Amino acid sequence: MGIEFRHVEKTYPDGAQAVRDISFTVPSHTTTVLLGSSGCGKTTLLRMVNRMVDPTGGQLLIDGEDIAGAEPVRLRRSIGYVMQHSGLLPHRRVIDNVATGLRLNGAARGPARSQAEELLELVGLDPALGRRYPDQLSGGQQQRVGVARGLAGDPNILLMDEPFGAVDPLVRLELQQQMKRLQTELRKTVLLVTHDIEEALSLGDQIILLRPGGEIAQAGTAQELLSAPADDFVARFLGVAQGRRRLRTSAGQDGEWVVTDAEGRPLGVVEAPPGPVHPRADPSGSVPPEDGR
């Protein structure tokens, strides 16, 4: 169940191969992240799910049914879609933007609007903002509206294309945290595209790391990817090789524990001191001091 990619390929008429022989499953009610740098075919894969792009080979199944036979417009109305820069309709008020999908599915204006107001609240926006036009909102607010619109009609599947890529880091963090909270409550089947490693590690139950040329480099949980990178590419992409994600703790001056990366750059402080089972947790301070550069 969920979304299943079976040996999916995409070759464009000019011969460019965006995606080659990709197979993976997005299990129901979990979040799968397609991670990779630009040009690795991740957005192409995402858009196959609602038939914005049709594969040239292989099959795509939703809950066991091949979507090649599904009518694209109807399919899209049953799947939530959130994109970078929100993609809101500039000539529609915020409330009507959120209500769009409901209206397309045949809801009357009144009920659609009141449902849209509830959705605005769900994503942490004052429903009064619904009266405004999208460009009267901040980037972060627009992005929240985009999420609300994606959730309208309570779709089982939510597709997210770099949903938080265009907002500043602080707002991005807030949006990611909210997404996590929402997901524990709503349990959608989410397929999310990003090139942001932090975002992938924080949101993905499963991460599919793609390499340039449209192939899967490694698929697994964040822990699996970090602790056992399949090859050099994965290790380099995640920053394991450069030591960015090999962390150490060392005792600070006032007895607190400081976390540093392999180069000795401090990253943060440990709140609960590591227990005695930890090899580096000897409180006597026998941690080999990093020759901090």
Add this chain to the structure above:
Amino acid sequence: MDWILANTGRIAELTLDHAALSLPAVLAAFLLSVPLAVLANRLRPLREPIVSGTGLLYAVPSLPLFIVLPIILGTGIRDPLNAVAALTLFGMALMVRSAAEALDAVSAEVRLAAAAQGYSSWGRFWTVDLPLAGPAMLAGLRVVSVSTISLATVSAVLGVPSLGSLFTDGFQRGIMESVLAGVVMTVVMALILDLLLVLSGRLLMPWARRRA
């Protein structure tokens, strides 16, 4: 001034004639140009022939066109319909390109988002493409309306009554006031229609003002 006061009835009558020539032409030019523009944008290889082809219509001198059209349409040379047809063609010469460019300039991202929401391509045209192209199309339509109202005066040369008749009569009979009244009324009519277009634009596209 005496002449004008003595001829208000005739001036009013010619103003109505003028409106009856130019307003249908502006409307027809708009209604015919939009589908042509859509066609031009959908069939990319045909875009240049359609857009430039209609644009070239503007290069046709107006007087010969007024004379040739009756032969094509099979109407009498003094039939106001000829004037309307000719003015429509001139309007399209400007409007097709303007509409094609306006539709082309609608953000690809917004169109993609609309498609992803599940708009059919027809539904998307009416509710997304057309309104978003609206402000740019309106700008084109304002040029068409002003140019059509001014061009409609030429019809007088062919004997189709319009405000241009005040020029021709005035010149022939040496009445300066008549010429002046013709010029002023033409400008006033152009300004009024322009104002109406701007106002209806504000009414129909309340979102556009904020973006300006």
